[in-house]
Amino acid sequence: EDKVVQSPLSLVVHEGDTVTLNCSYEVTNFRSLLWYKQEKKAPTFLFMLTSSGIEKKSGRLSSILDKKELFSILNITATQTGDSAVYLCAVEASKGGSEKLVFGKGTKLTVNP
Amino acid sequence: NAGVTQTPKFQVLKTGQSMTLQCAQDMNHEYMSWYRQDPGMGLRLIHYSVGAGITDQGEVPNGYNVSRSTTEDFPLRLLSAAPSQTSVYFCASRMDRGNQPQHFGDGTRLSIL
Numbered sequence: 001e002d003k004v005v006q007s008p009l010s011l012v013v014h015e016g017d018t019v020t021l022n023c024s025y026e027v028t029n030f031r032s033l034l035w036y037k038q039e040k041k042a043p044t045f046l047f048m049l050t051s052s053g054i055e056k057k058s059g060r061l062s063s064i065l066d067k068k069e070l071f072s073i074l075n076i077t078a079t080q081t082g083d084s085a086v087y088l089c090a091v092e093a094s095k096g097g098s099e100k101l102v103f104g105k106g107t108k109l110t111v112n113p
Numbered sequence: 114n115a116g117v118t119q120t121p122k123f124q125v126l127k128t129g130q131s132m133t134l135q136c137a138q139d140m141n142h143e144y145m146s147w148y149r150q151d152p153g154m155g156l157r158l159i160h161y162s163v164g165a166g167i168t169d170q171g172e173v174p175n176g177y178n179v180s181r182s183t184t185e186d187f188p189l190r191l192l193s194a195a196p197s198q199t200s201v202y203f204c205a206s207r208m209d210r211g212n213q214p215q216h217f218g219d220g221t222r223l224s225i226l
Contacts, residue, residue, distance in 0.1 A: 004155075031212070032212050034214055034215075036217075041219040041220055042117075042203065042217040042218055042219045042220060043156075043203070043217050044217075045214045045215075045216065048212060048214050050212055088155070088156070090156075098161070098163055098169060099144075100158055100161065100171065101146070101156075101158065101215060102158075103148075103155040103156040103157070104155055105153060105154065105155040106155055
């Protein structure tokens with residue numbers, strides 16, 4: 001059974017701290033790994049990773065994938081209160097000719113001023 | 114572009130009632146999907162479609178029906194609502210070519226009494 005595990009489930013930090021969120025996976029026919037940020041409503045797309053060792057970066061956020069060890073990390077530097085959200089990791093897997101997203105349970109990040 | 118539009122935003126039903134959650138996208142995306150999000154469970158795939166006239170089951174399809182008569186619309190039907198279907202429902206879509214992320218609607222919060 002395809003599985004995505006995120007850790008920690010919850011994290012509380014102070015503004016300015018750097019955080020690392022973890023995502024490990026076990027899926028057959030891996031296609032890509034995605035990170036989403038969810039505040040009050042829809043998950044919003046952050047990164048899609050398909051190749052090992054290539055860092056994706058957007059402002060203070062960055063992410064990298066290790067396909068040998070089957071994990072990814074999401075780093076946020078100089079955190080701000082606006083970074084408070086649930087961060088979702090999802091893996092896209094091929095099954096029976098179609099692609100499906102399998103989500104982890106998310107990491108709830110709280111950034112205190 | 115409106116992106117992915119879900120209606121209604123909130124709904125309360127009585128056990129045994131039926132209803133349809135609407136999802137529409139104006140991005141000409143072939144792939145559309147429905148997820149439910151429950152506390153501590155992450156997002157779980159209910160049904161998905163790779164194009165008009167084609168649908169398939171996800172991880173938790175029981176109690177739900179879908180159809181895809183047009184590229185734009187992908188309604189989710191609850192046949193006989195049960196309290197276990199109380200959840201937040203998200204519709205998502207993406208292009209079906211290349212590695213493309215799914216984009217989510219704002220969700221429908223459904224309560225079954």
